Amino acid sequence: MAWFYTVLGAVLIAAGLVDVFQTLLHPGGRGKLSRLVTRAVWAAGRIAGGPVRSIVGPLAIGAVVTMWVVLEVLGWALICLPYVPDGFSYSPGLEPTAYPDAAEALYISLVTISTLGFGDVVATDGGLRLLLPLESLTGFALLTAAVSWFLQIYPALARRHVLAIRLAMLERTEYARILDSADDTSSSRMLEILARDFIQLRVDLMQNPETYYFHEPAAEILLPAPLVHAYELGRRARQSRRHDLRLAGELLTAALDDLAFFLRSEFGGPGESPVEIFRSLGVSRGED
Template sequence: MTMHNFYPLLGAILLFLLAWDVFATVFIPRGLSGPFTQNSHHLFWKLWHRLNNAGTQKARRRLSRLGPMLVVVTVLVWALLLWLGFALIFYPYAAGFHHGTHSPSNWITAVYVSGYSVTTLGVGDIVPTDGNMRILSVVAAGSGFILISIAVTYLLSFYAALGRVTALAYEIHRFLGKSDGFRPVDVVITAVTANCIEELTNWLADIGTKLSEVLMAEQQYTLLNYFHEPDDMALPMALTEVLELTTLCRSVLSPEAYPSLANGLVTAGTERLTRGYFEALARKFGGVVELHPEASQNRKMHFDHVRQELERAGVELRDPEEAWNIYNTMRQGWEIPCHTIRVLFGYPGFSGLELRVP
C-alpha cells in the first residue's frame, strides 16, 4: 500500500470508529459507551481517583469535579477525532488545493481545510480543486453539523437525567429528616405511633418507581456514575438510608402487627432495587472489601440499640433472635457493595470494613 492511500484509509477507519463511538454512547441505552468514550472514562477515573483518594473533604470536592470534566473531554475528543479523520483524508491531495498568494505545507493545508469544514466556518481562502475533494468537504461540513447537533442534544438530555438523580437523593434526605438529625428508626417509630403506615408504604413505592427511572437513565448515560454530589444530594448516601429503613421494617417489626411493612411487596421490592443499584456499581468499579471483627460487633450493637428504641416507643417487634438473624443476613447482603461505592466515590464508609482497590 502506498502512502498516498495509507492516510485516507487511516482517516476513514478513524471516522468509522468515531461514528460507532457516538452511536453506541448516545443511541444505545445498554450501559456501555463506544470504544473511545468507555476507555477514556475508565482511564480518567482510575487516574483521578488515585490522585484524590485521601479521604478528606477537600479530596472529595476534587473527586466530584471529575464528572463535569469528563463531559468536556467527551465532546472535545469527538470533535478532535472528526477533525483529524478528515485531515488524514485530505492530506495526500492537499498539494492540489487552490491557495491565494501563500502556499502552506500540505499538513497545514489539510488540517486547515478539515477544521473550517467540520466546524462549518466556510472560510474558503484555500479550496479543493478536485471534484471528489469538494464533495468530501461538503460531507465534512455535514458531519460536523450533525456531530454538533448530537452533542448538544446529548448534553441537554444528560443534564436532565442528572437533575432526576440529584432530585431523588434530595427528596430522600429531606423526607427522612437526615439534615434535622433523624434516622430510619425515627421514621419507623413515627409511622407506627402516628398510624401513618400507609403513607410510608406509598412513599417507598414512589421511591422505587423513581429509582427505576434513575437506573434506566444510568444505563443510557454512563457519565452519571462519575458525578459525585454533596451529601444532601448524593444518591449513594441517600439510598443507604433507604436500605436501613427497609431492613428494619422487614426484620425487626412484627409481621402480625404490621404486615405491609414487614412482609409487603413494596418494602421488599424497594429493598431489592436499592441493593441492586449498589451491586451493579460495585461490579463496574471493582474493589475488594475486607471485613474485620469490628464490623460484626458494630452491626450487633446497632441492632440492639435500634430494637431498644422501638421497644420504648411501644412498637410491636419480632422475637429478638429471629429478628437479629433476619437483620444480620439482610445487612450483610448490602453492606459490602454499599461500602465499596461510598468509599470509591469519596463518601464515608462503614466502620470495620476496609476497601482495597487493585
C-alpha cells in the same frame, strides 16, 4: 501511500461516529472510547483531589466531546493529505508550498468541520468536492450531539438530587423509627415511591453512566450513608405485621439489590451484600 492515509482516515472517522452512536443513541450508553476517556479523567481527578474532583464529571464530558472532534478532524485530514496541494485551489496571495502538507491538511479539516468556510482553500478534485461537505455535516452532528448529551445528563442529575433530598429528610425525621406506627397506608406508599425512584436511578445510570462521576456533595445520592439508610427502611418494613408495608419493603429492597449489583458490575468495587457494595463504592469515590 495515498490508499493507506485514506483507509486510516476512514477508520478514525468511523471509530468516532460509532462511539457517538453507542454513547448517545444506544439505550445502554455503551461507547467504549468514551468510557475509557471518562474513567481516565475520573482517575486523574481522584489523584488531584480537592476542587478538581468536584468538577470531574463536566471535565469528563468535555474530554469525551474533544476526543470525538479530534478523531474526526484527524480522520478527514488524513483523507485530504494525499491531495495537498494539487487537489485544492488557493486564493491569490497564498503560497501552498509555504506550509507543510500535513499542517495544510489539518487546517482544511478544521475549517471544514467547523463549517466556517473561509474560502481561501477550495477543493478542486472531484472526489473531495463530494466528500468534504460530509465533513461539514459531521461537524454539525457533533455540535448537536454535544448539546443533546447535556440535555440528557442534567435531568438525570436533577432526579438524583430529588431522591437524595427525600432520603435526607426521612433520615432527619427518624422515619424508620415510626415506620410501622401509622395505621394508614402512607408509609407503604412512601416506600413504593422510593423503590420507583431507585429504579429510575438505575435506568439513568445505565443510559448515562457518565453521571456516576458527577460529585456534588450538597445532594449526592451515591454516598453510602443514604443508600444504607434506605436499605434499613426496607429491612424494617419487611419485619412489619402489616401486609402492605411488608410488600412495599420487599419492593424497596429488590430495587436496592438491583441497583447495588448494577453499580458493582458497571463501576467495580468489592462487596457481596448490597450494604457492603454501597460502602465500598463510597470509598472508591472518596466519599466514605
